[in-house]
Amino acid sequence: MAEIKIERLSKEFGTGEGMVKALQDVSFGVSGYVFTSIVGPSGCGKSTLLNILSGIETPTSGSVTITQNGGQATVGYVFQSSRLLPWRSVIDNLMFVQPEPNDEARDRCMKFLEMVHLKGKEDKYPGELSGGMQQRVGIARAFSIEPDVLFMDEPFSHLDAITARSLRLELHELWKATGKTVLFVTHDVGEAVELSNRILVFAAGGVLEDDMDVDLPFPRDAADDQVALAKAHVLKKFEELNLIAT
């Protein structure tokens, strides 16, 4: 079972106007087959947190451990933009991140491309695909290494509403089929409520303000009363915490 443990994590950036706090004394843990969303306004340190978790950035203080049954966990990452290598075909982009790029890995990549409805597009270059398709490749890439933990940083924020909705459904199916531990960053409360079992609310300056469970059956439809109620509840929390700009 995958486990993420974050203890007293802080991160400060030096800018022209002095030090800026991106994360302040953040502690929480996530384990097992859980889809956790991190929501909050822009600049609340959500993406910084994922960057620290995946080793792209180092924290100022505090610690992070990500384990799988006590050993080292493998991590997949879906970024805000697809971050594909434009000079490599779709399948070669997936093969690029495979620790052992053998036939077995290739079959696995093809399987995940099929799951995100990109069968037949494996030899295309990213520039030949639409934005939605590119993001699907990014998702297939993350799943193709069969990670223990999956980080996703606002993966649908650049897409139109209809494409984003269909990708959310695909993501949910993939999550259900693979049973990963997912940490999903978004500024869209509706998206968080539709996808997650658990929602962490961050405030500006990188402070963890609230931690709530969403106990509703899947699949969730935004039009469903229960889902709308849950969303209203989270938004109310936002209001109480003064997170909504007026």
Place this chain on the structure above:
Amino acid sequence: MAWEDIVTSTALPAPPTFLARVRTFVATPRFARILSLVLFFAAWQFVVPLLPTRLIPLPAKVLGFMWDEVLGNTLGRTTVWEAFGISLARLGIGFGLAFVIGVPIGLLMGVSRAVENFFHDFVVVGLAMPSLVWALLTGVWFGLGTGLIAGAPIITVVLAALPFVIINTFEGVRDVPRELSDMASAYNVSRTKVMRHVTIPSLMPFFFASLRYGLANGWKGLVLAEVFAATSGAGWNIKYWYDAHRAQGVIGYALFFILFALFVERIVFQRFSKRVFKWRPEIETVAEPGAGLAQLEAEQLVTIGADGGIAI
């Protein structure tokens, strides 16, 4: 009216008349380009005989000279094929040296601010230096080179191409997309794999630019150096015809230079570019900014006219 008449008359517009077609063709850019060439040759053919000089040969004389050269019936010491072969070999050697020296310097400048500051002014001066200066200086240093491996032409190519190689490699290193290297590090991809599949491919457009501009500027210097400090090559041949007082030889060689530049630009570089950047959907716009060689080639002819004392 029968319904067939109605369908025919509305579905198929009348074919354009001959006059309309001519009018459409006249409005195309191609027509203007063809017209300018035709008028140029007409003026050359009909106006030159009216001028009080016998030093401007008519088009037929120049084309006849070029045709003889191509067939190998030359009065000179080497044919156009041999002359260009020698010059190209020198260009290749010189540019190869410039690449071997320039790429490591550019890479180091890209990763270290101190190295960047150290070389910066030299590179700027190198970019601004007319290749004529290198051709003259190397002529003074190396003297008249008699063989294929002549010092002055080859070192001129090195000096003329080097700043272009350095500056493009340097810009390339600074331009390696951070988000892609971050992605690779999030997925724990090995350094060698990142170098091979992220860094080098993202440097390719810059290597390409250094090849294009370095070769163009190197060629420009090479031809001049051959005029001053060699006894063979395309530059030497144009001087040979100048010394022999044969204007058709000078003009003929100038046209050979233009044809050569067009061949390199349109055939070699565009094909190479299409191959290297086949992943780019907007390939046409990529190929555009490098009108390099043809453009520098044009400058080259002006330079010979202005500085080399060769009047065409």
